[in-house]
Amino acid sequence: MKNIYKLYLIGVGGQGTVKASTIIGEAAMRKGLNVVMSEVHGMAQRGGTVVTELKIGDAHSPLIEKGSADLLIAFEPVEALRVLDKISNKTFVVINSSPIIPFTVSLGISKYPEVEKIIEELKHITDHLLVLNAREIAREAGNIISENMVLMGAGAASPDFPLDKEIIIQSMQENLPPASWEVNLKALEGGYKKVQELRR
Amino acid sequence: MKIKEILTSKEGEKLFLLGNEAAVRGVLEGGISVASTYPGTPSSEIGDVLSNLAKEAGIYFEFSANEKVAFEVSTAAAAAGLRSFVFMKHVGLNVAADAFMSTVYTGVKGGMIILSADDPSMHSSQNEQDNRIMARLAHIPLLEPSNPQEVKDLLKFGLDISEEFEIPVLLRTTTRISHMRGVVNVGKIIPGGKKGIFKKDPSKYVVVPQFVVKMRQRLQEKIIQIQKIAEKSKLNRIIDTGGKELGIITSGAAFNYVIDIVQEKGIKVRVLKLAFSYPFPEQKVLDFINTVDQILIVEEVEPVMEKEVLFLLGKHSLNKKVYGKLDGTLPIMYEFNPDIVSMGIEKIIQGKFKKEKTLKTQLPLPLRPPVLCPGCPHRPAYYALKKAIKKLRLNEKDIIYSSDIGCYALALQPPYNMADYCICMGSSLGVGSGFTKATSQRVIALIGDSTFFHGGMPGLINTIHHQEKLLLVIMDNRTTGMTGGQPHPGVPLDGMRNPAREISIEEVAKGMGAGFVKTVDPFNLKETEEIFIEALKFEEVAVVITKHPCAMITATENKKSKKKLRYKINQEKCSRCLLCIKNFTCPAFFINQNNLVNINPLLCNGCGVCIQICPKKAIEVIK
Numbered sequence: 001m002k003n004i005y006k007l008y009l010i011g012v013g014g015q016g017t018v019k020a021s022t023i024i025g026e027a028a029m030r031k032g033l034n035v036v037m038s039e040v041h042g043m044a045q046r047g048g049t050v051v052t053e054l055k056i057g058d059a060h061s062p063l064i065e066k067g068s069a070d071l072l073i074a075f076e077p078v079e080a081l082r083v084l085d086k087i088s089n090k091t092f093v094v095i096n097s098s099p100i101i102p103f104t105v106s107l108g109i110s111k112y113p114e115v116e117k118i119i120e121e122l123k124h125i126t127d128h129l130l131v132l133n134a135r136e137i138a139r140e141a142g143n144i145i146s147e148n149m150v151l152m153g154a155g156a157a158s159p160d161f162p163l164d165k166e167i168i169i170q171s172m173q174e175n176l177p178p179a180s181w182e183v184n185l186k187a188l189e190g191g192y193k194k195v196q197e198l199r200r
Numbered sequence: 201m202k203i204k205e206i207l208t209s210k211e212g213e214k215l216f217l218l219g220n221e222a223a224v225r226g227v228l229e230g231g232i233s234v235a236s237t238y239p240g241t242p243s244s245e246i247g248d249v250l251s252n253l254a255k256e257a258g259i260y261f262e263f264s265a266n267e268k269v270a271f272e273v274s275t276a277a278a279a280a281g282l283r284s285f286v287f288m289k290h291v292g293l294n295v296a297a298d299a300f301m302s303t304v305y306t307g308v309k310g311g312m313i314i315l316s317a318d319d320p321s322m323h324s325s326q327n328e329q330d331n332r333i334m335a336r337l338a339h340i341p342l343l344e345p346s347n348p349q350e351v352k353d354l355l356k357f358g359l360d361i362s363e364e365f366e367i368p369v370l371l372r373t374t375t376r377i378s379h380m381r382g383v384v385n386v387g388k389i390i391p392g393g394k395k396g397i398f399k400k401d402p403s404k405y406v407v408v409p410q411f412v413v414k415m416r417q418r419l420q421e422k423i424i425q426i427q428k429i430a431e432k433s434k435l436n437r438i439i440d441t442g443g444k445e446l447g448i449i450t451s452g453a454a455f456n457y458v459i460d461i462v463q464e465k466g467i468k469v470r471v472l473k474l475a476f477s478y479p480f481p482e483q484k485v486l487d488f489i490n491t492v493d494q495i496l497i498v499e500e501v502e503p504v505m506e507k508e509v510l511f512l513l514g515k516h517s518l519n520k521k522v523y524g525k526l527d528g529t530l531p532i533m534y535e536f537n538p539d540i541v542s543m544g545i546e547k548i549i550q551g552k553f554k555k556e557k558t559l560k561t562q563l564p565l566p567l568r569p570p571v572l573c574p575g576c577p578h579r580p581a582y583y584a585l586k587k588a589i590k591k592l593r594l595n596e597k598d599i600i601y602s603s604d605i606g607c608y609a610l611a612l613q614p615p616y617n618m619a620d621y622c623i624c625m626g627s628s629l630g631v632g633s634g635f636t637k638a639t640s641q642r643v644i645a646l647i648g649d650s651t652f653f654h655g656g657m658p659g660l661i662n663t664i665h666h667q668e669k670l671l672l673v674i675m676d677n678r679t680t681g682m683t684g685g686q687p688h689p690g691v692p693l694d695g696m697r698n699p700a701r702e703i704s705i706e707e708v709a710k711g712m713g714a715g716f717v718k719t720v721d722p723f724n725l726k727e728t729e730e731i732f733i734e735a736l737k738f739e740e741v742a743v744v745i746t747k748h749p750c751a752m753i754t755a756t757e758n759k760k761s762k763k764k765l766r767y768k769i770n771q772e773k774c775s776r777c778l779l780c781i782k783n784f785t786c787p788a789f790f791i792n793q794n795n796l797v798n799i800n801p802l803l804c805n806g807c808g809v810c811i812q813i814c815p816k817k818a819i820e821v822i823k
Binding site for chain 1: 201202214216218241242244245323324346347376379380381382383453455456457459460463537538539542555556557558559560561562563564565566567568569570571572573607610614615684781782785787789790791800802803
């Protein structure tokens with residue numbers, strides 16, 4: 001593993017970005033690694049953009065330097081474009097293709113780009129782009145609310161990811177109520193498998 | 201991790217804690233008996249955790265009516281010999297300032313620690329004030345942690361110092377520390393929860409001129425003694441990577457950026473990390489300065505330590521170059537990050553660090569500002585108010601919407617545009633009252649239930665007393681919403697989740713002498729509109745209370761009952777008038793690729809108010 005592994009997650013309030021990040025962070029601690037994480041609370045959560053940043057390894061600040069993220073997980077397609085300054089052509093990018101259209105678009109005061117164009121732009125930036133329909137995989141697992149577990153599983157299947165799936169699953173179970181384990185496990189495995197297929 | 205583990209984990213165990221969670225463990229290890237707060241981001245989660253654990257921990261915790269009351273509650277506990285903890289966001293300390301400035305004169309018996317969570321870059325605040333200056337103004341010792349482990353350790357340390365010198369201690373975090381998660385080694389919890397005894401001594405506790413003159417002198421003596429402790433404290437430590445050309449003095453979150461850059465780029469410097477930073481350890485800093493050629497100060501957010509250092513150089517007639525905010529090496533405002541600090545260091549060592557190319561998107565990005573939640577009771581209240589104004593043919597341009605701190609200020613966005621002025625907690629009424637005197641414009645004041653109890657009541661008394669014509673809308677959503685949903689005096693529950701006396705806002709307003717007071721459920725749009733029309737015709741202060749639980753409360757209930765109603769658009773009936781989208785603006789509605797109006801089932805909270813809006817009755821329950 002690299003000295004410091006940098007992981008950036010971005011999504012929309014309500015998608016469970018912070019929960020997924022906490023599960024990853026706690027898994028890292030469980031493995032005996034140092035880990036720091038930054039999360040967003042308050043005003044920004046009312047349907048706005050939510051960002052978490054994690055550094056696993058010998059770091060003091062969780063904030064990721066420009067162009068240096070190892071992995072970007074975008075829980076929503078257009079949100080990936082907001083943080084291009086954090087990634088480079090070396091960054092592994094996992095992106096959910098299911099958009100959440102903000103009310104400003106319905107009101108006609110801003111435009112939502114076509115998802116295909118978003119993907120096209122990301123392809124120009126990185127050779128390590130993985131697109132999956134997390135909402136669909138979550139639906140198949142039993143609940144669309146488990147989108148975040150699909151994306152967490154997808155991230156865990158990316159190369160260089162410093163934690164194995166089993167420790168993530170254990171951490172998930174420690175953070176979520178037992179009644180939700182079955183669906184969340186299916187979702188997580190679904191995301192993991194999808195990325196393995198895409199990487200072939 | 202489960203929240204309970206913050207209390208139950210044993211000495212030596214490791215937890216992955218948020219700074220705010222680590223704070224709770226810290227004060228439990230410090231043996232507190234009483235804790236109090238008024239919720240405010242970035243400090244809110246401390247209260248949420250305490251609310252969850254206080255009973256089991258055997259301590260007393262309350263959500264007070266406001267920060268000043270919270271401060272006074274903890275002050276009393278400390279005067280009675282108990283250890284206490286009061287915490288708030290940075291601007292909350294302004295509300296508590298009157299008590300803050302005098303408690304340091306009376307001093308304390310049991311240890312008392314104050315936590316102020318500052319918000320550089322104003323992620324969820326109205327200003328960027330640096331409360332390290334408040335410590336200096338009051339002569340209160342100051343601690344500055346850099347991570348969750350230090351939050352925990354320094355709170356315990358602060359309680360010890362406070363008790364030893366009988367003086368309250370201030371611990372200052374910033375958003376990046378309060379909302380940072382890290383690995384925390386926990387220590388031993390000291391059980392608190394005893395009852396204290398207050399020993400009468402007016403010369404110590406009554407701040408009349410006859411006594412305060414002596415108290416002031418005693419305070420001065422304490423500060424001199426505590427400075428000696430700060431000089432020797434291991435909390436102020438040097439990290440030496442083998443250079444003497446540059447010395448960096450830093451604290452808090454800024455330290456993290458500095459040390460990461462120094463380690464990653466292999467820079468040879470000496471770093472002085474100050475965590476016990478007021479009284480300023482002058483000798484320690486002076487000794488440090490003497491070992492390096494030039495100095496860089498990296499701090500958030502005012503140049504506080506930088507000025508201390510410049511003062512020291514002057515005092516000792518030393519001539520050394522000081523880099524920092526004042527000479528433009530680092531930005532004078534907003535929070536730092538690794539890139540900003542990196543650029544500052546680059547300027548001094550005159551070498552370029554290797555950098556990745558910064559990428560930018562070519563596509564237009566849609567705005568995604570925070571919005572009122574789907575199912576929020578404020579939305580129909582605004583909708584009905586707008587309709588009432590229209591019916592009365594009042595010109596919206598002539599109306600001043602005097603808003604307040606809370607979710608309802610989000611109505612400043614289109615299509616509502618109903619927040620014209622808002623400066624601080626409770627200001628809707630004081631400012632509203634001023635506008636009625638200063639202008640001939642119509643004033644509508646809007647305030648939430650928790651904010652009304654916090655700071656709105658004196659403003660309302662003032663407005664009623666002066667017989668002004670003003671419509672006050674109290675948006676009572678049964679909780680303190682914006683900070684995540686904490687109880688307040690208007691609900692029958694306290695911070696320990698025990699039953700509490702519910703204070704009726706309606707009775708309060710009537711008791712103050714308001715001539716028109718009516719309560720309505722905003723989910724009934726027609727009735728709400730009618731009451732607003734009546735209120736707007738009233739010639740003096742009219743109070744309308746729109747009362748319906750916050751969408752977060754409904755969401756929790758829906759989850760439990762599993763009875764959430766689901767809605768769809770009957771496309772055959774829908775005329776695409778877009779009233780639901782353009783005028784009501786519930787974020788669950790959207791226009792799909794085929795230009796049809798749709799409801800996102802994941803976002804819809806099942807409130808069904810939209811049914812009352814649709815002129816074609818195209819919104820139907822899914823059976």
